[in-house]
Amino acid sequence: MQDGQTFFSLNKPLDWEQGYEANIHMQNEGFSIQQTEKYSIHRIVRTDELEGIHPIQEMTVGPGRKLFLLDEASNVWIYDDESRHRESLFRQGHQLFSHQAMLASMSDLLVIADAHTESERRLAVYSISNGQTMWAIHDWEGLELFPLSVNTRITTANLLYAAVPLDIAIGMNGSPEVPKGGRIGIIQWNAAGEVVHVYEHEAHRLEETAEIAALRGRYYTAAAGGKLVLLDAQLRTVTVFHEDGREPFHFKLEQEGRFAGISIDTNHNIYIGDSGYAQQEGVTERFILKFRENGEQFDKVTSFRGRTDTLLHDGRNRLYVFDRISGQISLLDLRARTMLLEGTQLPEAIYFSAELDTTETETQWHKIRLEADIPEETQVRFSYFTSDESEGFIDGEYVNYTGYLTDPGISIRDKLAATRDLWSEPILNPKDALLMNARGRYLWFKIELIGSEQKSPYIRKLRVYFPRTSLIAYLPPIYQQDEEHSPFLERFLAMFSTFFDDMEDKIDRISSHFDPDAVSGTYLEWLGRWLAITDHEAWGETKLRLLIKQAPELYKLRGTREGMMNMLKIYTGSEPFLLEYFQFKQMQETSELRQLFAQLYGDNPYCFCIMLKPEFVQTDAQRLTIEQIIEDQKPAYTEGKLIVLQPWMYADMHTYLGINTYLSEPTLLTLDQRSSMPYNTVLIDVDRDKRMDIHTRLELDSEIE
Template sequence: MQDGQTFFSLNKRLDWEQGYDANIAMSDQGFSIQQTDKYSIHRIVRTDELEGIPGIVDMTVGPGRKLILLDESASVWVYDDESRHRELLFRHGHELFSPQAMLASMADLLVIADAHEGSERRLAVYAISNGQTMWAVQEWEGLKLYPLAVNTKLKTANLLYVTVPLDIEIGMNGRPEVPPGGRIGIMQWSSAGEVLRVFEHEALSMTEATPLSKLQDRYYTAAADGTLALLDTQQRTVTVFHEDGREPLLFSLEQEGRFAGISIDTNHNLYIGDSGFAQQEGVTERFILKYRGNGIPADKVTGFRGRADKMTMDSRDRLYVFDRLSGQITLLDLRARTMLLEGSQLPEAVYFSADLDTGDTETIWHKIRLEANIPEETLVRFSYFASDESEGLIVGDYLNYTSYLTDPTIPVQTKVMATAGLWSEPILNPKDALIDAQGRYLWFKIELIGSEQKTPFIRKLRVYFPRTSLIQYLPPMYQQDDTHSPFLERFLAMFSTFFDDMEDRIDRISSHFDPDAVSGTYLEWLGGWLAITEHEAWGEKKLRELIKRAPELYKLRGTREGLLNMLQIYTGTEAFILEYFQFRQMQETSELRKLFAQLYGDNPYTFCVLLKPECVRTDAQRLIVESIIEDQKPAYTEGKLIVLQPWMYADMHTYLGINTYLSEPTLLTLDQRSSMPYNTVLIDVDRDKRMDIHTRLGLDSEIE
């Protein structure tokens, strides 16, 4: 309707990549603010609210995300926090382990390590289903085991890691201790109770004699595929072992805190908890620390600020944090969080465009149309400026605008401040807006402001030029009024957008009639033109082919060929049609007349459609086939559907090469004197004539 209107369109990734972006996630569909997965609280289990269960002293996560709890009476419970169902696995008084034991899980096995001096089972593995002992050990190669920490490998939970002293002596007080230079190692056990490997590092040696009692709650271990980590809370160090033989990594914890608990996710990131008291002097906030696999600190887990005495992680990277003091278990789940823009530390992003060049000076730009998804609590700001020159003054220097705006070496905050005087007033959340700019080149800036979890998403942008308006179709007096014409022009722009959209839909209306170009409801709508209502039974592929071949099929309607084609489209295989004239001569034989009448009928205006059973598996498919036969049959005729069965019955629908085949005999040998063909059908004769069991009316059953 408006002649001469052109536009720049940015709707592909390549178009947007001509500019410069900061904190933006680009995709083929558009762009948004970058997001990352961060831990936040999903559920809190307060074990003090569980009736009948004493205070919890340790926990682990078993199969099906069930919690396995050890209480202060040494009883073990299996608790489902979703259904709140609990079962007692080990009752008080079992004398297998003490309340000071440590728990870990290996698939459907429960590992209990107990360093208590009176314990006879220092390391034992039990079946979680019934508590049966799978294996238990007291020592290894003459070394009495004193487990200090226990954990299993993430995902492949068939390996067990137990931290133990490798050198033990009896001290002056008659109690066991680790001598000066004594080693602390991590033993790798298989699920069958076999030691596969021992991990050691010189940094884990004792500098002085240390009683075993003082080593309790000092070490924590965690394992993932290929990585094993040991936290020494007294030395404030983490030792990372690599199963591929690389040199172990040792790094120190520089942050303040009373550390306890360590875990590794599937990306080999390390998480370390803090067991400090909130009311302790100088302790204001507690965070879970996060380190990369190379020991470099990463962002803290700010979604949890509670006490952590133990941490464990399941195969889906869900983190469980146990606070022994309050008996509280917190489940942290990964959720998408909007990343912060460097410099502003706010959840926002900035995009600077390259120049849009019309080739003509003094071009009057018309409007923009932005396709975007802008959730609540988010915002999009669009700013622009135009010039006939590609260069201009920026912070005292004469620079090329595009080169400066798209230079990746210049910080985004520097660009924003240096070009603040160039941009127009921002248009907030624009979808269709007029712009007031004149010049050969146009530059624009898009600012995305998100929330903690949400971000705007930009899909497409069109920038129209030159300025056109419906006001040109009004009498000259409306165009020459300098006072009211600008307002009238903006008012008519709303109707201009409506007409533009309508013209676009009219231009693209033919695509809605192309069965290859539409899907879903549009395809069903086209199918409705052919009186097809059972869209789900046809499916998109068959429905699309039927619509494309409709002109050809309707010419053949009422013919044998037309019916075969329709059945071919729906069933995907060729049907067999048997008409009266094909067996009329055989029916004249007296001995076959009754048989043919039984199989095909004796009406010369009746025909039979034979289909294999895989074509008609359900009653719904049978109804569709019968409706096709009814719609496509010639007038004054009757069509019968016969579903063939893949076996041979005398005097029934048995057709050689169709549903019955002759082949070389293949025998199943039962013994040296008996054999049976592989396709023999065994039936129970005495079960005939019973409903739903070998009952075929007219063959072995009759209704009287």
């Protein structure tokens, strides 16, 4: 219906770059209001409401978002905040560490550091599954360890860090202390308990002698992405160490507050908490401060306002904040937030176009068609003006319209104020809209995106049509000459014109709906129904697309071995194993094997077996689909049997060398540096005399105590 009609199309970044944008995030597929991620409180765990648990002194986060809590009775609890389930990791009265210990998690291990002078295990690593000690140390190279802070970094090697005094002396009262000028450093261990590196900086030398007990709560560490930071809360300084050997970076905190707790996210941003009391020194707002790795503060976690004693991130950038006084643990998640426009401080964005030039004066512009996603609580406003001249007066000055609108040196507030009389009334949320009273060689438009706190409209494509065409041209002249009613009739018929245009577009592109590589979702499922496939979820889009493409060849082979094997290969992604009667017929004729072969494969000469590995038949739905494929594709006079192989050797069952069974060299279970035992060797003791390394069977003739 648009014969002789042309349009300007803006559907890629290069098209939009000709104009001016403010607070817009441009992508290949379109644009929206710029967004950022900010922390919001997801859940608050009130540990004082947990029955049977003493007040919590320390916490950390383990795998699966499980919380590890240390109470003032030195009990360690594993707590799942989703199910509210809790269990104790150690028995009551274990005396392995004190209630002043610090916790950190390292994959499936729990690290406990205790600087208490009476503790024999200053640094110990335990298995989370059963509480077994993996390794523990009291000193290192003659240096007695007094951990002041501990944290981990989850990598392929799993690394552990502890801030400790590197210079120790015995004071007049017999207590250990750090002398004046003594160093505070960070020792790095691997998961096996071996020291990997020691980090030091001149800024962390004590100005005065201090007892070990006085240093508790002064130092905090965090590590992520090859960065290691050390916070001295008393001197209000932060040192950033680089694991690649670069010079450490040191900066001082200029902000007010009593700092406590430090953490790093995966983008190397540093977070520092505040442990001040609200009622002291007029403190009313205590935010978590956010710094770049160069020490520049650029944000606050405004969604959390409270005391911080422990601050840490998990592997997915979730933030955990522990307040020891109230016993509350706050869980914060990153959520998308719409950025505010600088000129208005509202969640919106504005786009000014360059001129659209038809090269002909007195052109009557027709309409726009906008492809956009407009969520609830958001809005798109489209305004325009036209002229036969590219220049004119704006705010009393004669300017080039495009030059003015796209000038980055003019603030968005000034542009909006100076051009407010040029624009037409805004069209709200336009999908298909006529451009009324739009006559001129040039057209400029303004798009305003109005977002909510978390959502933004998304513009995909814009088309501006010209010259004006209408279905009214197909009516008798009397309807076209009525100046009073023709404009209404033209707008009314424009709705039907849109329907016809859409219909013609669909007809032009109908062939693409039959191309399995070009369609997805419901269209692909629709094509699948042509092949009598109704269980689309069992196949998935990738397999279904491949099946549709190969359908002509597969249906030629239907009812043959080759056709069935090809169909199963498409579904499972692997070549199945097919065993037919003639392949084992000769062995079955041997009397001693006949019963075994009948048990494994049956004794029907028209029966065949399809054997698949267990990873291809993990659910009942997959089993039913495979059995249906076998039933549909097999020759009419035969019977198909599905056998799911198991990944182990079992006598008189389906065991096939090189398929689900392998022979390998014996490996040794190393007990220590001098002893080892082959754990994959079966030893039998006829006499049952409980002799190790001769013939031993657990729970038959041997016991472990």
